[in-house]
Amino acid sequence: MDTANGNIGGTANIAATGSVNFQGPKLDFFSLVANGALTTSANVNGYINNVLQAIQTKGTVAMYQVSPAAPTVLNLAIYPTGAYTAATLLTTANTSATVASGGQNLELTSAAGNAVFTTAASNFAPV
Template sequence: MATFTRVNGTTQPVFALDVANGSIAGTANVAAQGPVMLSGPKLDFFLLTANAALTNAGNVNGYLNNVFQAVQSGAGITGGGAGGTIAFYQAGATAGTINIAIYPSGAYTTATLVAAAQTANATGGLNIGIPTANVSNAATFTSLVA
């Protein structure tokens, strides 16, 4: 295999991910910033199972939107938690399931997540709820790739 001797460059990321902080010495990059993962940060995965099918729950002010907004705002968390960002979600193939991936890792436990999601119960004209026992860390996303 052909190789060549590098004469310049560092391990600094090629992409400006978070801040435009100018040039950083190559030795400072490893010590101060740590590794860069382009696919994103560590996520926590949860499965929520609603009391009913979510077929008609996807409208603008509908149940799904209200659940997502509640989770991201930290609604219902005792002590006014900050919530988390939903990196991606999928309304499951099984009726009534919602799979979500949340950043930052550790922002929610199953108990605090269901408390936030329950603030959306009976919203958007639908009387759907997510019981406390229906939240787990067993999210299963369906791939769209054949």
């Protein structure tokens, strides 16, 4: 933690001293749902890459994860905040990313601001 006047004392009022935790930019969290599984290698290297590149025309994907519990769900953390709404994110991702991959013609069918990440290191990919 950092404050304008050095370390926070054990008895300090944190709200009054305005502490800041420097861990990166504030993020918006979204989930996108596809009409097919995103877990095949062709989808990871093709379709998901296209989705991420499309999104990054307006914002930066800080991290993403295909949900281990639901392989049709792509969770995203994006900055700057406010770059996308769920509706504009869905439109942007679908405009540039729709490709046939893994024998499927994938398309994103919905988006919401409710991403949930699994914390196991092998299940998410920082960008």
